[in-house]
Amino acid sequence: MSIRVGIVGISGFGGGEAMRLIAGHPSFELVYAAGEGSAGSRLAERFPGAPARFADLVIEKWDPAALPPLDVLFASLPTGTSAEALARVPRNVKIVDIGGDHRYAEGWAYGLADVWPDRIAGRTRIANPGCFPAATLIALAPLLAGKLIAPGHIIVDAKTGISGAGRGGGDSRFGYAESNENLVPYGLLQHTHMPEIAETIERLGGGSAAGLVFTPHLVPMTRGILVTLYARGRATTQECLEAARSFYAGRAFVRVTDRPPQTKWATGSNLAFVSYAADPARDLVIAMGVVDNLGKGAAGQAVQNANLICGLPETAGLDGAPVWP
Amino acid sequence: MSIRVGIVGISGFGGGEAMRLIAGHPSFELVYAAGEGSAGSRLAERFPGAPARFADLVIEKWDPAALPPLDVLFASLPTGTSAEALARVPRNVKIVDIGGDHRYAEGWAYGLADVWPDRIAGRTRIANPGCFPAATLIALAPLLAGKLIAPGHIIVDAKTGISGAGRGGGDSRFGYAESNENLVPYGLLQHTHMPEIAETIERLGGGSAAGLVFTPHLVPMTRGILVTLYARGRATTQECLEAARSFYAGRAFVRVTDRPPQTKWATGSNLAFVSYAADPARDLVIAMGVVDNLGKGAAGQAVQNANLICGLPETAGLDGAPVWP
């Protein structure tokens, strides 16, 4: 049985990765692609390596009133630009919004698929978590659920590859010559992802996350997120690892490792890696989370969510091993 | 039907990529892995993102006398080290040698699969082309077959990502700090791949390749090969492109593009891209070829060859789109 899917935002990195994953998906058929910068082009002009069966699909200008018959729409649009248009998509078209406009919005399920799959199945409007929140919350969930850390004093030192900034019109700050060999902190104490993380910590941990600190950094690499999290708690390293192994038992995409995870372990995959190091004497738990910002942090998680809402196996189209080296 | 495959040289980049491709292959089952550096480890220790069903496979010390029942063995060993051991592998085990010891060796078919699939099907000992020769010969084959260039005066200016140098014991020349932001020509007029290229040019072009010039360069990127080829001929750009489109019509993995190909178009895939620019007035044909050195240049081509000798569809397990960006 073929499920007809579309992508809006195909010119961007998230939309392009969704295309790649759909290309390898056993049930999804790409019947629609829309994008600002590349409207009017054949898909193969934009993606010379696209599968031959997609090559002649013409990228359209995004218009929710002119959709072909679709089962699922993946939306990967800049935050702040999609709310009105997505509201006009027919109700019978399921939507997975990779962008940031519907996280904790009314009528939308929050698609943290590895933690809350049951809240996603059966829904038709899914807001994919942000890339930083995905990495952060997957690492924190077992600790918060097990009351091993306090929700009130969590520090998130987050590092992302530069594709996390989007293709965005070619801002010269993200140009190769200025980004290469450069490590850049930004958005201190005011990053747009903070409320989403705080809200989810509170839902997971049953207490205020008012003390949350979130410091993102741009790292000179294309893909990958590592979050290093500092929390207060009295658990040992082993207790944290066991809590995580138990929490994610039977879940396909989260791997709990004894040694600190590296971003390259996840590149090109939908995997998340978590690990922990604790020192009860210092009231300290360090949690680490690694994802590919375009995989689990965007298109991979989106396909996982689409699988859940279509009643497919959660891993359909997502079992590719990471690309290494 | 499941085909039992093994990999020797799993610790290296070519062996690791073979593992990744086998993980996504519909008919191959990995039952054996051997490697020098990682013998005794579970596969998941070496490859934290390996598929769960491979995780507990223990990497063995390579011993051709102690193989389990196997249908196909992928060998990815340093050139110069494998001839004797591979000779001891039972005849009923098909071998695809990714290493350099059997190219144009007696009893071995030369596995330039996109050009000569018929010479490969039915054989049991396949020597995979080198990564530079693969990129070079795929770009040249249509021109040589169509007599659009002379075989005698070809200049190959070749550029490779650093994984092409192998993991090789950590030579500090390939260390990050010394390789990054560095472009390094090497092996001038004496590179080990020259005879293989010359031999194949002669078979394709029907004349001496004695004037062949081959200059490799190390480029600060992990994966990817681009060869820029300068030949003498009077064809136009269009005639070259048409010759290539005709030559590769119906072939799955070679794409002929109007614009110059970029290495990133192929990353993580088994695709090859070729393009041409000619100036008859200057007796000049420029040909360009792009591959992923670990894909079409190593493990991708090896799986394609294995498909051919096992009677499977040539594209089985190889239809993943490239990873971009």
Added chain:
Amino acid sequence: MSIRVGIVGISGFGGGEAMRLIAGHPSFELVYAAGEGSAGSRLAERFPGAPARFADLVIEKWDPAALPPLDVLFASLPTGTSAEALARVPRNVKIVDIGGDHRYAEGWAYGLADVWPDRIAGRTRIANPGCFPAATLIALAPLLAGKLIAPGHIIVDAKTGISGAGRGGGDSRFGYAESNENLVPYGLLQHTHMPEIAETIERLGGGSAAGLVFTPHLVPMTRGILVTLYARGRATTQECLEAARSFYAGRAFVRVTDRPPQTKWATGSNLAFVSYAADPARDLVIAMGVVDNLGKGAAGQAVQNANLICGLPETAGLDGAPVWP
């Protein structure tokens, strides 16, 4: 004695590098800086690491009618935008034009300083060579002067770091995520630098350069140019090396090496490295040239030219060793 210098185009990479070199120059004092993107800013806002004595210089909007008293103006403007404005600079202000508008223009000396210092000293309008021509011509000059190669059939396979594309408004093709791990040929058979190279080959070699082939490639690194040159000639490797050592005897910035030069040898310096490999039996001479595209390829050469026209030692302010690694 202090020489008052100005930079127009301070926001770009070439202008920024000129500022760095002037900061370390014993005789030059920076009294004027103009730039499009950063007009109105203090220099320290644009360059947080600028010398303290420059920090409060306010970047002005470029206006040739509103210059302060100046001895030398370094112009680093996009090609095609500077001819009219530079014509309005007072005649008593010497100009070194790093941009491309005055190479072989009437009244302008061509500033190939390592080859033709005597044609530069005493002049007041100097057109700095382009970055690709600088690397190419420094490597070719000894061979052409010694008649070791024919001027008519030279192939230039050129590779540049991405700063060579300029800051240029943030074209997303030069964005980090799209440029990293990517090697891109461009401008085949029609690059803007071809006439400049051909003209100079003819002046050096005494014959037509009509057969010149020039193929540039973008390499994922910030700085550095390597040109690999293929010419026809019957000299041996040793004869080429000796010709170059003799040609550049006593010259401070060109180093002739036995082994192939690497781009990182020159990073941050005004050095050029050349080497040769020849095979008389194949009528082949390979020449290699390495420069930092912002050093010898732009601002370094410009300061060298300014030294020559100001009657200073040629190496003033340019004796910094390359940055390694």
Added chain:
Amino acid sequence: MSIRVGIVGISGFGGGEAMRLIAGHPSFELVYAAGEGSAGSRLAERFPGAPARFADLVIEKWDPAALPPLDVLFASLPTGTSAEALARVPRNVKIVDIGGDHRYAEGWAYGLADVWPDRIAGRTRIANPGCFPAATLIALAPLLAGKLIAPGHIIVDAKTGISGAGRGGGDSRFGYAESNENLVPYGLLQHTHMPEIAETIERLGGGSAAGLVFTPHLVPMTRGILVTLYARGRATTQECLEAARSFYAGRAFVRVTDRPPQTKWATGSNLAFVSYAADPARDLVIAMGVVDNLGKGAAGQAVQNANLICGLPETAGLDGAPVWP
């Protein structure tokens, strides 16, 4: 007046950078270089871009009993290997030890030159701070001195370029293909730099640093360190910035910036950049420090210390602007 200096450990990154800085120093003359891997070579073989006047210096095997007459010896040897040998260096030879064997050792001054210049001048045995400690302590010193943060609960999330791992025999973990596009935390809760940082915090802050947490990460870039520090305190951002501006008033190498510093601001220089962001309501002060790990983190600081102990201007040979981009 010329001061005769030597370098032991010239083959490593720290020793090589010391050579570069000495090349540009107005008073230091390099008369001795020793190194393990390159003993017997001319300096120009190891460093093709070395100044011509150093080119023919022969690198010797390190032997403290066979030193030529020297005024200052820079030692850049692997930690754990130098104590005995350096003890045998004649007392009249001043030593600046870039390695880790003498930090807080008896008879050695701790060379945190921007903070404690007066404790260094007049001494003859200086232990250069480690690269992580340098960045961390320069950022913390004004806060600790001003009692704006508590010394007991400081979290150091540290990020370093890969040259920080040294050339070290080519460990394949630091190979290009494995390090590129990879971000790697390591040494959690047990890094070798912790005691040095804790000791200095206590000296600066007047209280126990027992709660210190230090988490280093390897970032895919050659040079640069950024430390992001989380401390408890009730100061505002402005109060922190003012404390730092006051603390470093008149100091040449530390720059206090309003916006978060980026590693590339410091590349190739002896500068340190610090900035702060605080939220009194959350009892939080974030401090950031940026250095070039081979500059202020190693050879730059070493030359600064050598200037201090030789009675030279602190900035001699160190006023080069950073290399950008």
